[in-house]
Amino acid sequence: MLYTERAALIMQQLQLQSTVKVGELSQLLQVSVDTVRRDLKAMEQQGLIKYVHGGACLPESLSPLLPFTGRNIVHGDLKRAACIKALSLIQEGDVIALNAGTTNTILAQELAALNRNITVVTNNYAAIQMLLQNEAIQLIAIGGQVDPSEQSSFGTVCENEFSQYHPDLAFLSINAVNYQDGFTDFRFHEMGIMQLLARISKRTFAVMDSSKLGKCAKKTALPREAIEAVLMDDHIPSEVREKYLERGISIL
Secondary structure (H helix, E strand, O other), X not given: OOHHHHHHHHHHHHHHOOEEEHHHHHHHHOOXXXXXXXXXXXXXXXXXXXXXXXXEEOOOOOHHHOOHHHHHHOOHXXXXXXXXXXXXXXXXOOXXXXXXXXXXXXXXXXXXOOOOOOEEEEOXXXXXXXXXXXXXXXXXXXXXXXXXXXXXXXXXXXXXXXXXXXXXXXXXXXXXXXXXXXXXXXOHHHXXXXXXXXHHOOEEEEEOOHHHEOOOOOEEEEOHHHOOEEXXXXXXXXXXXXXXXXXXXXXX
């Protein structure tokens, strides 16, 4: 097996789980531990992975450290591709819930251009600015304590207001997913909101770009079974999709 083939398999494993170990890769690739280590070092030099003691992980994304407006730009084309897939799920008259996050801000842009009478309930103030462009959308802004860095509301008041609704669809912007840890995020204030929307909505989808695949953020946000499917761009090998499906995570 050539280096390029081994590197492709290593990247596939990292799309499935947040870290891989040298010993596991040695068995999977049927090469020596030394060969695996050389491969990992070469891949790190290419910027593909981060080589750590005993194995490797995907490079840490800078997105949690960037301000909201900066994150909105990172992988914007991939985020929009994921958001466009959400549009086909929306029916006339639907009540739609959006949580905070840059991906849902892009989804709000797409919803504003959609020629359907819908209701959107959200704590995402950046999304609200987008949705105000379409007067046909009935817009409900959820109050609460305001997080300026995330341009959203949170807390007990926010969750109590959200709990009064029973959305047909909830589209959740989530920071990371892998098939071992499920859905994780770094925004602790947003955890309760995501969990609430997953409980009260008839259908719940995660809207994520493929750069978040195989990553693990700071805290578990939702278990795998809480999400009906992940809406994601098409930069994912079919075999990776199949592996996730085997673990109960459907990627559309």
